[in-house]
Amino acid sequence: MIYPIVAYGDPVLRKRAVDIEKGSIEITQLVNDMFETMYNAHGVGLAGPQIGKSLRIFVVDGTPMEEENMQDFKKTFINPVMIEENGNEWPFEEGCLSIPDIRQEINRKPQVKIRYLDENWEEHEEVFDGVKARIIQHEYDHIEGVLFTDHLSPFKKRLLKSKLTNISKGNVNVEYRMAFPTRKK
Numbered sequence: 525m526i527y528p529i530v531a532y533g534d535p536v537l538r539k540r541a542v543d544i545e546k547g548s549i550e551i552t553q554l555v556n557d558m559f560e561t562m563y564n565a566h567g568v569g570l571a572g573p574q575i576g577k578s579l580r581i582f583v584v585d586g587t588p589m590e591e592e593n594m595q596d597f598k599k600t601f602i603n604p605v606m607i608e609e610n611g612n613e614w615p616f617e618e619g620c621l622s623i624p625d626i627r628q629e630i631n632r633k634p635q636v637k638i639r640y641l642d643e644n645w646e647e648h649e650e651v652f653d654g655v656k657a658r659i660i661q662h663e664y665d666h667i668e669g670v671l672f673t674d675h676l677s678p679f680k681k682r683l684l685k686s687k688l689t690n691i692s693k694g695n696v697n698v699e700y701r702m703a704f705p706t707r708k709k
């Protein structure tokens with residue numbers, strides 16, 4: 525099932541998501557639906573809040589990126605815990621399915637260490653570098669109620685204010701279904 529992507533301005537994007545208890549939901553179906561939704565929108569990551577579910581889960585697949593070593597980067601992160609972020613911050617242009625048509629250079633640390641459960645409820649603790657780390661940080665922010673625009677300077681945020689308002693009102697043209705906070709019944 526392809527979910528609509530929740531647009532900027534929806535309160536679910538600002539809440540810290542809750543842990544998923546094993547057996548509380550059909551996790552295999554949710555993971556499959558999240559990948560299907562992400563692929564439909566041509567994304568490389570998607571978090572629970574972006575489909576209206578305040579759950580600590582995100583999926584990633586770096587295969588579409590032209591970066592080196594991304595072919596094997598298809599993963600599910602359930603109840604992740606960021607253990608460390610290391611290195612000197614580096615800039616990279618980011619975008620977000622919930623904030624279409626806006627891309628900005630964001631500074632993030634180049635290495636993360638994260639503990640998570642996969643879709644089979646097996647625990648992992650891994651270190652990721654470079655673009656993999658960045659994708660994880662971006663999606664992890666989503667389950668913490670943080671958006672990539674929160675990392676911008678106050679000046680850049682002011683410059684984007686009207687664009688962000690338009691997105692929340694549904695005044696945006698995308699090739700995937702979205703749910704807008706001001707259009708709810």
